Amino acid sequence: MKSHDQQWLSQRTGKFYRLPTDAECKYGTRGRSEASRFPWGDALDPACFGGEVAPRPAGFYAPNALGLYDMICNVWCWCSERYEDVSQEIPAVNKPTGKDTTENRVLRSGSYMTMNLLNLWITYRHEDPPDFRHRSIGSRIAM
Secondary structure (H helix, E strand, O other), X not given: OOOHHHHHHHHHHOOOOEOOOHHHHHHHHHOOOOXXXXXXXXXXXXXXXXXXXXXXXXXXXXXXXXXXXXXXOOOEEEEEEXXXXXXXXXXXOOOOXXXXXXXXXXXXXXXXXXXXXXXXXXXXXXXXXXXXXXXXXXXXXXX
């Protein structure tokens, strides 16, 4: 799965960019916090919860211990793997486009629209078809 951002940046710089893996997203979100539910600890940050009307500007939230910004709360981020390949044999069920769910991809990080605090946990992953588009879904790229 290639994102528009990845293709544009690769063409512009001549370097290879890709969507991060599920494990890379989890590691980056965790930011060296091995045991907490959220990157900042175990208590819910009210600024990240409750359904905002739009994403915050990039860099709005403080960086984590790895220096990464906005790893949770702003937009769901696509990962490169199929959901069923990393979900410990839990089948994909989300079918908003009506297509075969076996091609559904992993999303991580929750979004500005998140209303369930479990969706903001570092370990939470979601799945959607790779052609599904929504204003709460974005992408990060890795090199």
